[in-house]
Amino acid sequence: MPQRTMVEALNLALDEALGGDDQVCLMGQDIGVNGGVFRVTKDLQAKYGEDRVMDSPLAECGIIGTAVGMAVYGMKPVAEIQFSGFTMQAFDQIEQNMARLRNRTQGRFPIQMVMRTPYGGGIRAVEHHSESREAYWAHTPGLKVVIPSGPRNARALLAASIQDPDPVVFYEPKSIYRAFREDVPDEPEQMELGKAEVARSGSDVTIISYGAMMRPVREAADDLAELHGIESELIDLLSISPIDTDTLLTSVTRTGRCIIVHEGHQTCGVGAEIAARLAEGGAFQYLLAPIRRLTAADIPFPYFQIEQHFLPDADDVVAAARELMEWT
Amino acid sequence: MPQRTMVEALNLALDEALGGDDQVCLMGQDIGVNGGVFRVTKDLQAKYGEDRVMDSPLAECGIIGTAVGMAVYGMKPVAEIQFSGFTMQAFDQIEQNMARLRNRTQGRFPIQMVMRTPYGGGIRAVEHHSESREAYWAHTPGLKVVIPSGPRNARALLAASIQDPDPVVFYEPKSIYRAFREDVPDEPEQMELGKAEVARSGSDVTIISYGAMMRPVREAADDLAELHGIESELIDLLSISPIDTDTLLTSVTRTGRCIIVHEGHQTCGVGAEIAARLAEGGAFQYLLAPIRRLTAADIPFPYFQIEQHFLPDADDVVAAARELMEWT
Amino acid sequence: MAVGYTALPMSETEPPIDASTQPREAASPPPPPGEFDPRSIDLGRVECLQILNERGELDEGLTPDFSDDDLRRVHRAMVLSRAFDARMLAMQRQGQMGTFAPNIGQEACMIGQVWPLGPSDWFSPSYRAFGAQIWRGWSMERLMTLWAGYHEGFPPPEGVNDLPFSIVIGSHVLPATGIAMGMRRAADPHCVVVNFGDGAFSQGAVAEALNFAAVEKAPVVFVCENNGWAISTPLAKQAGSDLLAARGVGYGVHAIRVDGNDILAMMTAMGEACERARRGEGPTLVEAVTFRMSLHTTADDPTVYRDESIVEPWKSRCPIKRFESWLVRTGRLDPTDGDRIRAACEEEVLEARARFRSNAQAKPREAFDHLYQSIPPELEAQRMEYLRRLDRKGVE
């Protein structure tokens, strides 16, 4: 199988979608000749023409708003927002039309579209370029929210998102855009949306994460096993909305301990929701220790000279797991 | 003491603020001659002139963006957004400037401003007029979020918000704008921001809520005591950001049971955050039963013929409390 | 000394790019901008179209070529709209209708803008467009159902290419433009009409729509119904220039100002704008000058903020009266036809009300049914909890 970076895998998924369905089109700033500032759409305009891969004016609200219209007309737009920090500019169109038009029209106008955008820190970028605000979209009824963690699932999830009848927010962890390669088959592949994946099995503690944070989490799991004899079960959410509660409950009722790790801010973040679901119902009586959240603090993502200290790292996860194991 | 509705109490707070400080000014759609569509700013333009109480063009992003500039210039703007559903139109200015300009300039430009807006259901309004998306703002670092529950605290909290050096989002529960009157003194009154209030003491179960939902919650507490002999402790959050975790912990470690009630959607809502904080640290070992959230479902607020069934009511709270008491 | 980097910013994610592999062919760089031209640039003129003035005089040079049948249909549509509006107001005042926005006095704008549209064209209305929606094929009982707060009233009827009206001011203009962008790509020879108010024009999203349409040469006609007010805000506090059409020119969108109370002018201007769009010549902005005769909505009391004497002169500019007397004068209607048509329309409205009354039904059990194509498991759990609440309350 060919080895691909996440950027290449995403490019492959877009290429396949454009090739397989005339109604699919891409829009966004600098996605044409320039191939996107991260080159995710490289060569696609040359291959499919300016009507299928269009450079948009510098207006995110305009991009999402017109994409909604194209979806009403029957097309399947995949709109790129250059950095997720600029989705704020389109918040009204996302919340009021993209997420709600199907409901408003009782299904007469399904909005089959994807909003793709790179998110997260780790590339020493300037202000407003490192946001992880996926919780905004998880809190917005009507959307699905998908976050891959590696090249192979990125391709398969993007392919599924484009074919999904509901509007999908697709967050791309840009710090691992080119950080590693994986086998990604030439043959089309899709993954079902809405399902979490058990990325490693273990019986002592459940560690739930997604996106770029899966890397330090995997590292921590190795350390925990090798250095501390703690067997952790890793869950890769993949879908932030809906959240696959069943998979989480199955694991936590077994391990009795849970750590949630993400790049987003803590208050009202995805970790809060997961902790609440565990504390609420199925897992409550099985919990052997408090739930732990390791997240970004509730401050804006810091300037890049100090950003390397801001996010939880593998050592934090190890320390938290050890604490939970010792909790009585 | 004079009896006032919440609308009158808010009007009083604004009048006092305008009278007491030349830098305070109001801006918003139809707030001048019309006194606002809910009459919260009634008569204030006549009293203070068009430069202090200004009718803005129909552009929420423009209102918040220019208010930020006025705050940089040293004024203390209180900007009204006509319904909280339209704060989406201003999301970029709220997140990127109102919440962050102080931090970006290391305190050189504090943004002392208030964004007031009526929120919530219950007035049989058309679509987009019943939103409760306070969790968006709780998830946004740099803001404070305040929600009163009656005329008296509305006045005292708005007065404090206007004088607070940080940007405040002030959500007004419009379904109780005129629903009841309370003693509101003529003398200025303020309440400290960031503190929750124990609205009723009890030892069996803690019920946490805020805003308009305090009404059904109070009703439920009466029923629980009178009909079921269950003594509930009611906590009125008042501040959604920051959340007064200490007051919550003190209560829940004592009662061991907790219900959270709000109008906002469930996923990544304020209830999620509270449940997570309880399940995380101080309260975990004291919990006698799972935490319960009673919130709006994760669907858009329904059209008004059926809205009366959408939000949790007193009976739901009673039922949940009884279940928790019986949980083993 | 803390300066010193191990990596260039973005190095992990953005390797040096090999320009030779880039698809140069697709690049169509504009010709290099030339020397600065210091001569001033003429912005041209905005045409202002009126055919039948408020004194009932017809501009002979502009006499339009509409069939008598069309003229009578259009007249009846305006009468029906007003009858519907009056009945809605009565129902609202009797507690049988939700808050809504009366359309009285804007009938010529409404009918004129949809008149040129066929079923394959699209229409995207604001919330103040009863007549236009009825013309497009929305039954009056559906509109009543909608404004009475039943979800079933919202979806456009099958076969009607309309967006549902927009409650969030200006938020429909970009989607309407997107439909036109789709049409251009599909080489679909139809067009989109979208309307919004003078207040809505302050929304940045509307400006973005004009720009997208201009860049794309999208087949869309923007109709700004400039009725002088946005709730209590008069145009003078809303806009720095009262010639809203000029914004079109600013964005490179062909623009015209029209007497919005003159149905002949509206039909003419809209017919031309739609034809331009269909021919691929790009978007048009039509500023239709009219007046909000009545309440902003039924929750509004204009006597608080405007001297109602300013409404008086507009009564003589009534779009129906002006047109009807011309139709009679030119023999296209009999003198008694007006009242006959009014009675028939009133009858039609009452029949619609009867159907509304017997059919409208709140369906609380369907609240979760249309958000996603299939309901996710977690939401299904929330739905079950909600249904238990309905059961407890004994709600069907």
Place this chain on the structure above:
Amino acid sequence: MAVGYTALPMSETEPPIDASTQPREAASPPPPPGEFDPRSIDLGRVECLQILNERGELDEGLTPDFSDDDLRRVHRAMVLSRAFDARMLAMQRQGQMGTFAPNIGQEACMIGQVWPLGPSDWFSPSYRAFGAQIWRGWSMERLMTLWAGYHEGFPPPEGVNDLPFSIVIGSHVLPATGIAMGMRRAADPHCVVVNFGDGAFSQGAVAEALNFAAVEKAPVVFVCENNGWAISTPLAKQAGSDLLAARGVGYGVHAIRVDGNDILAMMTAMGEACERARRGEGPTLVEAVTFRMSLHTTADDPTVYRDESIVEPWKSRCPIKRFESWLVRTGRLDPTDGDRIRAACEEEVLEARARFRSNAQAKPREAFDHLYQSIPPELEAQRMEYLRRLDRKGVE
């Protein structure tokens, strides 16, 4: 039959209003709109200002009245800006600087727009405005600190009335307008200058700012630096009309187009626009036509998307070269002054770099210090956790 209401919508919250208690005095309804005027409306002309053309010819009729001293100061500021820029690029390529946007070729826009400003005026720049920021009082080491990713570089220096530059395209234009609105209210006789690019002009928020400024007659000068590109997007794909000044006219904002590579034209136009603003005559939009000579940012490779031969003709339009040879020709500079000044500026930049290198210090322990005036307890707990991480990692 489900219709039947117990209450009117909003009845609980909105009682019937007693109009007599309303403050009518404050109402200043505009005069009732009159009859529709069918005459077409002339939009007028946009003036285009160039004083010293690219062949070095001065338009004698427009010879400006600047002192020789001012002219020399302005020349030096442009030279310094370019020296700073070149040094930044070298530092970036050596891994000593973050991603930044080169300013080369736009020096006349930059200096010309801040030239008329005094310390009580305000300036709100985009991210591509080194020269203007230095002119306003930002030390070069502060700018280096900023672009190298240290928080300490962001706050405007004490006494400098500038907003920090804006990374989110167009998001600073409304706050800048708000400052001007504050000034108007305070009867402060100063003004605000805000600049943004041709791409930024597509943002709806910028359109909203023009409208607010026009309605308020706010003392703000909008400078659109039309350099032909927004990253890879040429103006032709960005805007439906290449005369961006026309948007000003659309919103009722006085507008002018200026040769942005002609410092004399920029100084003249900006001087007049600022004076208009200070006199209370309202906002101006200045479209400064220039060209992005270099990379969009240091993370960009323009050879991917534009044929670099289009840059060639712009080299002869260099704002510094054109101005400098005129200064020499008219005896305001000696022929050797240019090189002497360049060397001195280079020296100044190197001194700034030395200060930057010895002073810049990452302060991870201060990450939480500036968000709120005093840190809320919950955030303090998060800070303690963060500090423990620093301790564990051995970070000072």
